[in-house]
Amino acid sequence: MKTTHNYRADFPILQREVYGKPLIYLDNAATTQKPRQVVEAIVDGYYSTNANVHRGVHFLSQQATELHEESRSAVRKFINARNSHEVIFTRGTTESINLLAHSFGEAFMREGDEVILSVMEHHSNIVPWQLLAARKKTGIKVIPVNSKGELQPDEYEKLFTLGRTKLVSVAHVSNVLGTINPVSEIIRIAHEHQVPVLLDGAQATPHLSVDVQELDVDFYAFSGHKMYGPTGVGVLYGKEEWLDRLPPYQGGGEMIEHVGFDRTTFNTLPFKFEAGTPDYIGTSALAKAIAYITTIGIDNIAVHERELTAYATRRLSAIDGLRIYGQSEQKSSVLSFLLGRIHPFDTGTLLDHLGIAVRTGHHCAQPLMQHLGIEGTVRASFALYNTTEEIDALAEALERIQKMF
Numbered sequence: 001m002k003t004t005h006n007y008r009a010d011f012p013i014l015q016r017e018v019y020g021k022p023l024i025y026l027d028n029a030a031t032t033q034k035p036r037q038v039v040e041a042i043v044d045g046y047y048s049t050n051a052n053v054h055r056g057v058h059f060l061s062q063q064a065t066e067l068h069e070e071s072r073s074a075v076r077k078f079i080n081a082r083n084s085h086e087v088i089f090t091r092g093t094t095e096s097i098n099l100l101a102h103s104f105g106e107a108f109m110r111e112g113d114e115v116i117l118s119v120m121e122h123h124s125n126i127v128p129w130q131l132l133a134a135r136k137k138t139g140i141k142v143i144p145v146n147s148k149g150e151l152q153p154d155e156y157e158k159l160f161t162l163g164r165t166k167l168v169s170v171a172h173v174s175n176v177l178g179t180i181n182p183v184s185e186i187i188r189i190a191h192e193h194q195v196p197v198l199l200d201g202a203q204a205t206p207h208l209s210v211d212v213q214e215l216d217v218d219f220y221a222f223s224g225h226k227m228y229g230p231t232g233v234g235v236l237y238g239k240e241e242w243l244d245r246l247p248p249y250q251g252g253g254e255m256i257e258h259v260g261f262d263r264t265t266f267n268t269l270p271f272k273f274e275a276g277t278p279d280y281i282g283t284s285a286l287a288k289a290i291a292y293i294t295t296i297g298i299d300n301i302a303v304h305e306r307e308l309t310a311y312a313t314r315r316l317s318a319i320d321g322l323r324i325y326g327q328s329e330q331k332s333s334v335l336s337f338l339l340g341r342i343h344p345f346d347t348g349t350l351l352d353h354l355g356i357a358v359r360t361g362h363h364c365a366q367p368l369m370q371h372l373g374i375e376g377t378v379r380a381s382f383a384l385y386n387t388t389e390e391i392d393a394l395a396e397a398l399e400r401i402q403k404m405f
């Protein structure tokens with residue numbers, strides 16, 4: 001990045017070595033590394049402000065509550081939600097989607113109703129809808145992709161069935177192909193059919209500016225750990241008018257107004273969906289991750305990652321026999337590839353021994369692999385701290401591996 005600040009120095013883990021070589025971490029789509037501010041927020045939280053939130057009259061509990069609710073406001077601002085109570089804290093994207101599949105399914109779906117997904121979904125945006133289908137005999141329709149790995153708006157539009165289609169749920173960005181989906185168009189078309197949309201933003205929030213009001217999206221799910229924040233904290237955003245109409249997902253403390261054995265009434269938003277003690281230390285650390293991203297500027301991060309991805313695409317395409325999956329015009333910083341006939345697991349293991357961490361396998365997207373006619377890929381994914389030198393090292397390592405087979 002064109003700046004005098006050395007962002008790599010903010011990430012202590014990037015100073016370590018593996019197998020006696022400097023770590024080259026290219027597995028950012030799985031989880032990003034954490035800057036010092038985020039790690040310190042966790043340590044400080046337990047050292048100095050730890051007390052259960054929302055329930056205490058004492059000073060420490062009130063301070064912890066303030067930090068937790070300030071974090072909700074930070075998330076609201078980050079995605080430009082209208083209200084903080086439209087931000088539900090969850091354990092991550094997976095829990096956010098399960099919450100919605102459960103509650104939306106309970107409230108609005110009956111036997112024969114359908115959700116529209118796409119071929120490129122992560123398992124966490126497929127299986128919750130299958131669980132719902134098993135419970136309520138609902139159906140799933142699937143948007144196909146073209147050979148570049150792009151969704152087909154014409155095909156998508158054909159999938160709506162009047163009165164039956166109840167929700168569209170698609171990835172904002174694919175974790176395998178890197179495709180940035182045309183979500184504004186997807187939402188516009190769904191709304192023309194009076195159907196709400198959930199976007200799986202797990203691979204979008206670390207790389208793109210997301211404005212839920214501008215998108216006019218009804219629900220938006222993402223994970224803290226993929227955007228320099230801690231594990232175990234995520235978000236489900238929902239428009240108030242939808243969230244108000246949904247029943248709770250889990251029962252327990254905090255989500256109630258009054259409990260009696262004969263009748264229980266539920267709390268207001270967002271607490272209706274937040275049963276039990278939340279990860280308030282994690283939410284404070286997430287706020288630090290948001291502050292970190294915001295200080296650098298998400299658009300600056302995007303420019304840097306776009307340059308890295310273009311450079312990596314050029315470098316890797318020049319390697320004999322290397323095939324890249326995902327050639328969308330609008331692409332995030334994910335490169336999935338196969339090297340000749342070498343099994344991705346072998347490529348990944350050899351790269352690991354050269355100090356380069358990548359992911360191999362189906363990337364929790366088996367239906368997409370089936371569509372591509374492959375078992376898996378090697379995936380290199382870039383974050384704000386990656387450099388062209390690291391990409392050179394990857395390309396050189398791949399050239400060496402190729403010569404071994």
Ligand SMILES: Cc1ncc(COP(=O)(O)O)c(C=O)c1O
Nearest residue numbers: 092093094122124175200202223
């Ligand atoms: C597109 C997408 N959706 C959902 C998830 C699940 O995220 P989490 O495991 O943080 O719940 C991932 C994680 O890789 C993902 O890439």
